[in-house]
Amino acid sequence: MxxxxxxxxxxxxxxxGEGHAIVSVLARxxxxxxxxxxxxxxSRQRGLWQPGNVLAVAWSARLADQLGHLTGEPVxxxxxxAMDQPWSLAILASACAVAEAALPEHxxxxxxxxxxxxxxxxxxxxxxxxxxxxxxxxALLAELGYxxxxxxxxxxGRRDGLAYVSPRTGRAVTAEGAGAWAERLLVLPRFLRGDSAAGPGEVAAGLRLTGHFLARDVFGLAHRPVPAARLRLAERAEAEGT
Structure with a gap:
């Protein structure tokens, strides 16, 4: 075993099946x-296995490459x-969906x-x-090698005034360096350049930035669509100008 x-x-x-579930977890x-x-x-266990919950789990199977069985206790x-906060729920759903789709198993x-x-x-x-x-x-893109x-x-080569990111190479570019190509580049929000708080529209810009590389390098290479929860989070940010 x-x-x-x-x-x-x-x-x-x-x-x-009848009352059972297939559960994906990210173990420490x-x-x-x-x-x-x-x-x-x-009805007795559904609340325990909600996405985002932290559990003490035990996994067992006859062979390591089998689906196996999970049991869990709440932590x-x-x-x-997150239930009473639309943004909290959207972030939770997106984070769990992206982690499940992006991280290779085992x-x-x-x-x-x-x-x-x-x-x-x-x-x-x-x-x-x-x-x-x-x-x-x-950080997830970096851990996956992208x-x-x-x-x-x-x-x-300047380290100040960074304003864009190349959609091809993932490298930062200043407004001066971008020149006439600025419209073809991805906006680099200020909060990703340092510790400043996000201004209006900057979360949406950040999601466009990471979304491009997730779609191309993570989900695209695996022939998977961008998770629906991630698309809904980006749509919310765009609609609210966040």
Whole structure:
């Protein structure tokens, strides 16, 4: 038998059979795993296996490459903290969907786990958490090998005045370096250049930036669509000018 125990974040739970569920989790030390949960879609257990919740889980299977079975005990009921906040719910849904779709299974991703756990611990903050969500996506891209280079201008070498990112290379560019090509570049919001707070429209710009590289380099290469929850979050930011 193959067995392990770990702290994990629930990423998705889908009904399977009569009252059961197939659940995806991101475990602190083990990474992204799926398992069958007996009764996971029942009224008694449904609340436990909500995306965003942190659980102490146990996974077991006869062989390591099988789907296996999951059991869990509550650690932090994160999902409940987001229910009354539209922005909190949108960020939670997007973060869990992106993590599930982007992270390969059965590989440790401790940085992705730590970043997601830190984000979810503050999920009740609503729209004020949106800029940190974008920062989490930037860190996720880096962990997957598609990091953006925001250290200096790709054209002039300057480290100040960075305003854009090349959609082809992921390298930052100043307004001076962009020149007539500015309209073809992705806007680099100020909050990604330092510790400043996000201004109007900057979260939407940040989501366009990370969304481009997620769609091309992460989901595109795996022939997967961008998760619907991620699209809805970007639409909300655009509509509200956030």
């Amino acid at each position: 193959e067995r392990w125990q770990d702290e994990a974040i629930v990423l998705a739970a889908r009904p399977h 030390a083990r990474g992204h795993w799926r398992g069958h949960v007996r009764g996971g879609a029942s 932090a009921a994160i999902a409940a903290a 590989e440790p991703h401790p940085l992705a786990y730590a970043g997601l756990a830190g984000l979810l611990a503050r999920i009740g903050e609503g729209v004020s958490l949106a800029a940190d969500y974008v920062r989490w996506e930037v 990091g953006l280079d925001l250290s200096a201008c790709a054209v002039t």
